[in-house]
Amino acid sequence: MSGDSDLAIDVRGLVKRFGDKAAVNGVDIQMPRGKVWGFLGPNGSGKTTTIRMICGLLKISEGEGSCLGYDIKKDASRIKLKTGYMTQKFSFWSDLTIRENLEFVARLYQLPKMKRVVDETLEGLGLAHRQRQLAGALSGGWKQRLALAAVTMHGPDLLLLDEPTAGVDPQARRDFWDEIHHLSRNGMTVLVSTHYMDEAERCDRIVYLANGQKVTEGRVQNIIDRSGLVTWRAEGDAVRDLSSEIEGQDGAEHVAYFGSALHVSGTDEARLRDTISHFQRPDVEWHEVRPSLEDAFIALMARAGVDQRDHG
Amino acid sequence: MGAFFRIWAVMMKELTQMRRDRLTFAMMFGVPIMQLILFGYAINMDPKNLPAAVVAEEQTPIVRTIIHAMENSGYYDFILQTEDPDESQTLLARGDVAFVVTIPTGFTERLIRGERPELLIEADASDPAAASGAVSSAQTIIASALADELNGSLSYLAQGPPPFDLRVQRLYNPEGRTQYNIVPGLLGVILTMTLVMITGMAMTREVEQGTMENLLAMPAKPVEVMLGKIFPYVGVGAGQVFVILMAAHFIFGVPFVGNLFVLLLGVGVFMLANLALGFTFSTLAQSQMQAMQLTFFFFLPSILLSGFMFPFRGMPEWAQMIGEVMPLTHFLRIVRGVMLKGASLGELYIQMLAMLAFVIVVMAIAMSRYRRTLD
Numbered sequence: 001m002s003g004d005s006d007l008a009i010d011v012r013g014l015v016k017r018f019g020d021k022a023a024v025n026g027v028d029i030q031m032p033r034g035k036v037w038g039f040l041g042p043n044g045s046g047k048t049t050t051i052r053m054i055c056g057l058l059k060i061s062e063g064e065g066s067c068l069g070y071d072i073k074k075d076a077s078r079i080k081l082k083t084g085y086m087t088q089k090f091s092f093w094s095d096l097t098i099r100e101n102l103e104f105v106a107r108l109y110q111l112p113k114m115k116r117v118v119d120e121t122l123e124g125l126g127l128a129h130r131q132r133q134l135a136g137a138l139s140g141g142w143k144q145r146l147a148l149a150a151v152t153m154h155g156p157d158l159l160l161l162d163e164p165t166a167g168v169d170p171q172a173r174r175d176f177w178d179e180i181h182h183l184s185r186n187g188m189t190v191l192v193s194t195h196y197m198d199e200a201e202r203c204d205r206i207v208y209l210a211n212g213q214k215v216t217e218g219r220v221q222n223i224i225d226r227s228g229l230v231t232w233r234a235e236g237d238a239v240r241d242l243s244s245e246i247e248g249q250d251g252a253e254h255v256a257y258f259g260s261a262l263h264v265s266g267t268d269e270a271r272l273r274d275t276i277s278h279f280q281r282p283d284v285e286w287h288e289v290r291p292s293l294e295d296a297f298i299a300l301m302a303r304a305g306v307d308q309r310d311h312g
Numbered sequence: 313m314g315a316f317f318r319i320w321a322v323m324m325k326e327l328t329q330m331r332r333d334r335l336t337f338a339m340m341f342g343v344p345i346m347q348l349i350l351f352g353y354a355i356n357m358d359p360k361n362l363p364a365a366v367v368a369e370e371q372t373p374i375v376r377t378i379i380h381a382m383e384n385s386g387y388y389d390f391i392l393q394t395e396d397p398d399e400s401q402t403l404l405a406r407g408d409v410a411f412v413v414t415i416p417t418g419f420t421e422r423l424i425r426g427e428r429p430e431l432l433i434e435a436d437a438s439d440p441a442a443a444s445g446a447v448s449s450a451q452t453i454i455a456s457a458l459a460d461e462l463n464g465s466l467s468y469l470a471q472g473p474p475p476f477d478l479r480v481q482r483l484y485n486p487e488g489r490t491q492y493n494i495v496p497g498l499l500g501v502i503l504t505m506t507l508v509m510i511t512g513m514a515m516t517r518e519v520e521q522g523t524m525e526n527l528l529a530m531p532a533k534p535v536e537v538m539l540g541k542i543f544p545y546v547g548v549g550a551g552q553v554f555v556i557l558m559a560a561h562f563i564f565g566v567p568f569v570g571n572l573f574v575l576l577l578g579v580g581v582f583m584l585a586n587l588a589l590g591f592t593f594s595t596l597a598q599s600q601m602q603a604m605q606l607t608f609f610f611f612l613p614s615i616l617l618s619g620f621m622f623p624f625r626g627m628p629e630w631a632q633m634i635g636e637v638m639p640l641t642h643f644l645r646i647v648r649g650v651m652l653k654g655a656s657l658g659e660l661y662i663q664m665l666a667m668l669a670f671v672i673v674v675m676a677i678a679m680s681r682y683r684r685t686l687d
């Protein structure tokens with residue numbers, strides 16, 4: 001296999017079993033180069049396991065594929081040279097300084113002009129003045145930025161970022177996403193896993209996983225359109241008790257709270273409108289709204305037979 | 313070539329972490345030094361004033377001279393003088409006295425006639441260190457005291473061999489092992505402890521802290537990670553060997569009659585055996601705690617059955633069979649053989665081969681468990 005495929009990731013029928021439980025159960029992903037892909041799905045849906053199989057960290061139970069044109073079963077060592085993988089949990093060395101962590105990575109990849117590369121990376125991170133601090137002393141957001149800098153230092157073609165923004169404050173999340181788009185403009189293909197719905201909007205394309213299976217993929221707007229949903233949003237003081245009443249009524253296929261508001265969605269516009277009219281009350285205000293990605297996912301998962309209460 | 317750089321990278325990282333982890337670093341040199349001091353103090357301290365009994369029927373000047381001289385040497389404190397041998401034996405068996413000196417009937421008379429009568433010292437050697445100083449100096453003490461006494465018409469007895477025949481009987485521990493046995497043995501015990509535990513924990517630590525995933529996602533293979541981690545500890549092991557050999561020589565005065573090269577070869581093979589075992593433990597253990605438990609699971613029979621604690625030939629046959637498997641057993645034979653008896657490579661190659669066989673078996677287990685992935 002050569003390394004010049006148009007697809008950054010091309011896997012078919014990927015299965016990973018732990019014991020007799022399939023954590024990933026037949027996933028296909030065809031991901032062209034040069035975009036930012038979101039890898040969405042609730043906790044335990046198999047995102048991490050899939051990423052690990054793609055970069056050769058887990059044995060593949062079934063299926064096949066290539067990454068950057070290299071066979072994922074046979075060429076793991078070449079794939080590792082050209083990808084940067086940021087683990088879900090911070091996995092650099094807390095008892096090494098920021099600089100020592102970067103130096104270790106530079107040595108391991110045998111980067112020429114190590115000192116200069118490390119200096120530049122520290123400069124780019126804005127951590128030059130803190131380079132002698134232990135990595136373990138950094139805040140969550142800084143740890144993530146250090147990790148991102150470390151996994152991109154060798155100039156990979158593909159970045160695999162596993163929930164890089166989990167537990168990071170909103171401002172740091174925005175900065176992190178700006179950095180991701182910056183890297184993408186410089187030619188890297190990026191796969192970002194996340195369980196934050198709002199982050200999906202920042203991706204060119206998304207793949208949605210549930211229970212180890214791909215539920216849908218594509219552009220955010222296309223996924224919403226394809227769902228064929230109509231959504232009504234209820235706001236007001238009495239909304240709290242509304243969901244149990246309206247659930248299961250004719251045309252109201254999916255009911256979910258979004259903060260203090262209630263979304264009621266269905267595919268049959270007329271029947272849903274009819275049902276909603278029965279719930280016109282003084283302290284409830286109804287509007288028809290554009291379905292959100294989350295509404296679409298709830299509907300898709302229900303169709304795929306996935307219990308939507310798992311959704312996190 | 314790439315592998316070399318990756319091993320180098322891991323090694324530099326390991327050295328930095330080692331330097332920063334002061335406690336572990338201190339342990340690696342503190343524990344050996346502590347063991348040396350504990351074992352060494354107890355054995356090197358030449359115990360004085362140990363309780364003793366003397367069995368003598370006669371009270372001649374010569375007998376009194378002998379008893380005084382022994383008492384003045386500071387080693388013996390005669391708490392009983394009796395004519396009844398049974399009484400003294402009871403005290404010895406109970407541990408109330410450490411020595412019984414028996415001066416047989418007619419000793420003085422036969423000594424003057426130049427018949428070189430027997431003088432018997434029975435020593436409780438269950439604590440060999442306790443008895444050794446007193447016993448080994450007895451001949452000189454008594455001979456020089458008698459030389460002063462035997463003047464005038466008896467001066468001819470002071471020439472030639474001592475006019476008596478000193479018989480020493482070590483009871484309860486016929487091998488009479490001394491510090492000469494223990495300090496070289498400590499070399500093996502300390503190396504086992506450090507190398508097996510540290511290599512066992514080196515990998516599991518990365519797994520436990522989640523950094524293993526990062527290492528494997530970068531182009532480092534587990535075996536490169538392992539080698540990068542092992543080299544610094546080979547240095548630590550060499551440092552320990554140096555410290556112990558220096559202490560053996562300068563502090564405890566352990567003789568070194570053999571060939572240093574043979575000893576270092578033995579040390580090399582023995583370190584290899586321990587590193588291989590540590591590596592195997594790291595492929596078996598899921599956590600640092602488990603690696604530690606495995607180490608102790610191996611360490612205890614090693615020190616108990618290798619001949620370090622108890623005379624090897626004094627153990628039951630099944631225990632000897634287990635002992636033969638342990639690298640420490642063979643290493644002890646090499647160290648003691650080289651240092652104390654001047655044994656040559658020709659006499660010790662069996663021990664070297666036994667340790668190499670251990671390495672091969674253990675590495676086979678490691679290879680069958682070895683994974684390049686996280687599962």
Ligand SMILES: Nc1ncnc2c1ncn2[C@@H]1O[C@H](COP(=O)(O)OP(=O)(O)O)[C@@H](O)[C@H]1O
Pocket residue numbers: 018022023041042043044045046047048049050
């Ligand atoms: N090493 C493992 N051994 C056993 N089960 C695992 C292992 N790793 C993951 N799983 C299980 O596989 C499923 C998918 O996990 P994961 O890929 O981590 O999901 P996600 O990253 O989407 O949260 C979960 O049910 C998890 O418990």
Ligand SMILES: [Mg+2]
Pocket residue numbers: 044047048049088162163
């Ligand atoms: Mg995950």
